[in-house]
Amino acid sequence: MHEARTYKVQLGIASTRLKSAGIDRPGREARHLMQHVCAFSAADLINRESDLMPKAETEAFFDLVERRSLGEPYEYLTGEAWFYGLRLSCSPATLIPRPDSEVAVDEALARLPLGRLSKIADLGTGTGCLLIALLKHEPRLTGVGIDLSAAAIEVAQQNVDAHGLSERAEMRAIGWRDWDGWGETDLIISNPPYIRSDVIETLDDSVRAYEPHTALDGGISGLDAYREIIALAATGMKPGAWIVFEIGFDQGAEVRSLLESAGFSSISVACDTGQRDRVVSARLP
Structure with a gap:
């Protein structure tokens, strides 16, 4: 007492x-x-x-x-986090949005055509932070967020509704392999699982013990999700569409190589505020 x-x-x-x-x-x-x-x-x-x-x-x-x-993260205790100036709900079903991911939003905005109706997709949407930030910034965008976790999609839908975007955003509990919207999308953005499996147990306790491992674990090489998404995008995206990935700080060269091998062009790597590789962008010719 x-x-x-x-x-x-x-x-x-x-x-x-x-x-x-x-x-x-x-x-x-x-x-x-x-x-x-x-x-x-x-x-x-x-x-x-x-x-x-x-x-x-x-x-x-x-x-x-x-x-x-x-060690329980502050954001899970309060059920909310801030991202790109937006207050968002979050839960242990989702990763906690972090400032480093804002670079992906900036890179996506730089590649979307100004003043034109465009459709975007956020693969592995979690809280929906990337998609919501883009839609709030550009009122002529519509988009879809997909995630295998129904619990994550529930949180993302709460955020979509809270920010008045329910008319422009669709949230679907589905995997990117089963998604059929590749050919209708002008830009795909994704912060997929990218941490190597053997590194998971070495992460800070606040991450390892509380954040969902399915959203962290990128397989033995950390590149499993990139390989799968790039293969699907190379055969399914429409010509001229962009793809924007958040990456681990040491994965820039490897993800660039995967995109080059799949036939993508205009490949660039952007750094976060700590001057570490953080985002890779590419275009399908």
Whole structure:
């Protein structure tokens, strides 16, 4: 049981607990968890810091603090993440959207024809973050997000609805091998599983223990998904269509080679903010 204390005191206790667990920026995370539990804005928390925190809120808050101290990702605790300036729902059925993936959106936008109706597809959509960011940025786009996980598609559909895109986006629980829209799409974007199987167990605990392995594991070489998607795209995409992949930092040359061998042209590799290879783009002649 937690004693009755003010919001300010409980916040200090939580910050100390998170700091002792090695959490970066423990004070910030404690504040945000408290705001989440109490439905407070930052101003609310300041104005209420001298008030006693009710028992139910205290118990719920320290439950999240303890789970966070054990490594559970903040985004899964709160059920939301930010991507490309958009608030999105996320769950353990989906990968957590990360800033590095925003490079894929930038690269896709640079290749879409301006002012023209276009159709895009997001393969392995997860939260739908890539597709939603593109549709929010370009109102003349329509698109489809596909994912084998029905639970992930449920989250993606929530995000589509929340951002008012249900008229322009379709979410389907299906694999890319069974998808029949290759020849109708102007651009395909994908952040597929790309981590080598033998590396999974070496990942940070917050990733390895909580994020879905089916969205991480790219097989022995880490390239299984790229090989499959590129083979399907080479025979099914319409001429002139683009494909934009997020990749692992050390996979630029290998994915470029796969695309070249399949007959793609205009191949380029873009870096993330850390100057690591992050996105490969190519066009089907």
